[in-house]
Amino acid sequence: MSNEPIDILVLDDEESIRWVMEQTLQGADRRLHFAASAEEAGELLAERPIDFALVDINLPGDDGLTFLAGQK
Numbered sequence: 001m002s003n004e005p006i007d008i009l010v011l012d013d014e015e016s017i018r019w020v021m022e023q024t025l026q027g028a029d030r031r032l033h034f035a036a037s038a039e040e041a042g043e044l045l046a047e048r049p050i051d052f053a054l055v056d057i058n059l060p061g062d063d064g065l066t067f068l069a070g071q072k
Helices: 015-025 038-047 064-069
Strands: 006-011 030-035 052-055
Touching (some): 006 038, 015 030, 052 064
Parallel strands (some): 006 052
């Protein structure tokens, strides 16, 4: 088992939801990354690997399901 922190992406267009998720998930064994749109999340994924993602389905622009379908 690795001691490396896991990278978690929270993709939600509502700032209050991102804040709640940050308060809930923060910890020494996690690195949290936040995006307010599918486009922003795509840019983040191009820069670093993500181990786990929490994705809102209803987003402006590309919805969460379209975003997930485009990630391989």
